[in-house]
Every structure is written in structure tokens, then in C-alpha cells.
Amino acid sequence: MAAVKARQAAEAYFTLGNFEHAIMQAKVAKEFxxxxxxxxxxxxxxxxxxxxxxxxxxxxVRGIENPTVADSETIKKQYKRLALALHPDKNASIVAEGAFKHVKAALDVLSNPAQKRLTTSL
Known part of the structure; x- marks a missing residue:
């Protein structure tokens, strides 16, 4: 019961734009x-x-800690991992669709050599 309430609190914090508290409450839910x-x-x-x-x-954003060793295969592998976790069909969170779009945007930039050279920041 406490875990479910913590998950609900996490969703509420997110809707208020408080990402850090949302993450904290999600961790609490997982601990419970x-x-x-x-x-x-x-x-x-x-x-x-x-x-x-x-x-x-x-x-x-893509979860790649060391960009100097991030080849196209690493980028694609990380995209697949995140896409599975964030796709709205697999993730019931109210934030899943937006997060999935961010991952897709990152893939679009990092898989295009011209855009990748121009900018790697948001």
C-alpha cells in the first residue's frame, strides 16, 4: 500500500514539474x-x-556517459534499451510518451553525422 502511494506521489510531483521529488518518490516506492x-x-x-x-x-539524455567512445552501434543499442523502457505501451507513467519523444529526438541528432558535429546539446 505504501509503495502504491509513493508511486502516486511521484506522478503528482511530476505533474507539478518537480522532477527531483518525483524521482525520490519513485525510489521510495521501489524500496517499499x-x-x-x-x-x-x-x-x-x-x-x-x-x-x-x-x-x-x-x-x-541517452544515458551514454562517455561520448568519445560512443559509436553508432552504442547509440542504437542504448536507443533500443530506452525505447523499450519508455514506450507508452510498456510504461504506464503519465510521463512515458514525452520521455519517449526525447529519446527519439536524441537518436535523430546523434545518428545524423552533420547534426552530431554541429550540436550535441539541447
Whole structure:
């Protein structure tokens, strides 16, 4: 019961634009019930929105820590991992659709060599 309330609080914090508290509440929900369905995906979606709101570069948005070693295969692999976690059909969070769009935008930039050279920041 406490885990469900924490998940609801996380969604409420997100709707208020407070990404950090949303992430904290999602972590609390996972601590209360590690088997609560979809909490890892909820946290991924919140973290995606947080990264975009802080105008972090596209590599960080995609979860690629070291851009110097990020080849096209690494970028595609990370896209697939995030797409599975964030696709609205797989993630019931209210933030999933927006996070999925951010991941797609990052792929569009990082998979286009001309755009990749011009800008890797939001």
C-alpha cells in the first residue's frame, strides 16, 4: 500500500514539474516494494525529463556517459534499451510518451553525422 502511494506521489510531483521529488518518490516506492510493476521504467522516464529540463547534452539524455567512445552501434543499442523502457505501451507513467519523444529526438541528432558535429546539446 505504501509503495502504491509513493508511486502516486511521484506522478503528482511530476505533474507539478518537480522532477527531483518525483524521482525520490519513485525510489521510495521501489524500496517499499521491489516487485512493484514498472517502477524502474517510471524512474527512467522521470530521469529523462529531468535531463532534458536541465539542458544536458544528448549523450547524457541517452544515458551514454562517455561520448568519445560512443559509436553508432552504442547509440542504437542504448536507443533500443530506452525505447523499450519508455514506450507508452510498456510504461504506464503519465510521463512515458514525452520521455519517449526525447529519446527519439536524441537518436535523430546523434545518428545524423552533420547534426552530431554541429550540436550535441539541447
Amino acid at each position: 516494494d521491489p516487485d512493484l510493476s514498472g517502477m524502474d521504467n517510471y524512474m527512467t522516464a522521470y530521469q529523462m525529463h529531468s535531463a532534458v529540463s536541465h539542458k544536458q547534452n544528448w549523450y547524457i
